[in-house]
Amino acid sequence: MNTSSPPTVLVVTLGGTIAMTSAPEGGVRPALGAHDLLAAVPQLGDVVAQVKTLEFRSVPGASLSIDDMNELADTLGAMDAEGTLDGVVVTQGTDTLEETAYLLSLLYGGTAPVVVTGAMRHPEMAGADGPANLLAAVALAASPQARGLGVLVVFSDQIFDAARVRKTHSTSTTAFTAPGTGPLGTVIEGRVRLLAVPAHRPPPLTAPMRIPARVGLYVASLGDDGVMLRAMAEHADGLVIAAFGAGHVPAAWVPLLEDTARRIPVVLASRAGSGTTLTRTYGFPGSEKDLLGRGLIGAGHLDPLKARLLLTTLLRTGTHRAGIRRAFAPLGTTAEGRG
Structure with a gap:
């Protein structure tokens, strides 16, 4: 971590609703890249951070796999060990977000926080929530308060523990909750306000996932x-x-x-x-x-x-x-x- 310059936040895109646009055959599908997502959030200029990008996948959330997340965890772990980043934001589809975030928490052991977010409304819908979620996620990833907390989820300005977060509504922009515990905090006016920290952060798995298991x-x-x-x-x-x-x-x-x-x-x-x-x-x-x-x-x-x-x-x-x-x-x- 470089304390003499603004924190470096890596925005990793995996696809999902947040990156979808109209397809010729009807409906929407993932098409937007990382720079497209960032361009839709001019307020990112107010966040004190140097933002870099990595386009890792471009698929619906339902098509992500355990091997995809294992590869991502390895990539982020290596970058964290090199000291080249201070925080990570992962954008993806919400269908599997509660699972991928928890899986990353099992596989990633770095000190730079990883913040997972997405959108319930695609960019062509009225009231698209992707830009606001991305802005809050970058603010959290850049915050010293998040360092060492592992994998977190941000949705609708609320911060969740990856082990507790659940998608509890199929279409609402407030679909993500944490039944039984509630959010860890909020992002208000661009500031992170943590009220709690995860009660139990599992130690990362150090052995490679090489054995097939169903x-x-x-x-x-x-x-x-x-x-x-x-x-x-x-x-x-x-x-x-x-x-x-x-x-x-x-x-x-x-x-x-x-x-x-x-x-x-x-x-x-x-x-x-x-x-x-x-x-x-x-x-x-x-x-x-x-x-x-x-x-x-x-x-x-x-x-x-x-x-x-x-x-x-x-x-x-x-x-x-x-x-x-x-x-x-x-x-x-x-x-x-x-x-």
């Missing part, structure tokens, strides 16, 4: 007899169960989940949207206490989508079963994580 995510629903669950479990290297409530499934699933947990890691999360899985309150067949006793791993306050990403990265780096349990323990899921 991790399934199965959602519990009323009347499901488990036949489709069995089919998924047979083809998975790891499995996340988005269970009812605090970690409950139909009693009929119990033998299958116990057998599966002997073969592959099975993580128990809640489909509720906020809150945590429990460890020892309910004791009926299919309860959290029963399932954890049969070898499942609790996700605690980590939602099913993010639990799948954590398990995937652990498997792809060759982490053994005990290491997987240790990685989930700080989330408040096991005997090691309680307290």
Whole structure:
């Protein structure tokens, strides 16, 4: 970090709604580059920062992959180690933003903050929100307050922890929230106002993700007899169960989940949207206490989508079963994580 000159902020573009324009065949698709996005925000001149750009991908958010984000994390990590940047802004599609931001937080260990943002309204719509989100993201990335906080998300001038942020509306410009915790702070009049910091920043994974791993995510629903669950479990290297409530499934699933947990890691999360899985309150067949006793791993306050990403990265780096349990323990899921 160079303290004698304005901070250097790298704006990385991945595509998404924020970069979309009309296509000849109808609708919109990613087409705008980094310089186009910056040109739409003349107020960036008021932010004390030197802004550089990197056009990394140009795809809808739904088409981003785990390997894309792994490559991006490696690129940013190398630049951070060289001391060539003070902050990073990543613009992308919102469909997967809550997942990619968390995945970056697992893979990137630099001190320069990474701020992920996007837009719910494309540039040709009235009230397009991309320019305002980009302005707030650059202000946050350039702020000394964000240094060392890892990966953050900015939307509608609100700052979120990558591990807590959720997309909770399909079209609203206030689609991003953090159920159960709320935002960490705001960007007001170009100034960062942090009210809290992330409670738990996971240590970055140092081993390369070279091992193929397919991790399934199965959602519990009323009347499901488990036949489709069995089919998924047979083809998975790891499995996340988005269970009812605090970690409950139909009693009929119990033998299958116990057998599966002997073969592959099975993580128990809640489909509720906020809150945590429990460890020892309910004791009926299919309860959290029963399932954890049969070898499942609790996700605690980590939602099913993010639990799948954590398990995937652990498997792809060759982490053994005990290491997987240790990685989930700080989330408040096991005997090691309680307290």
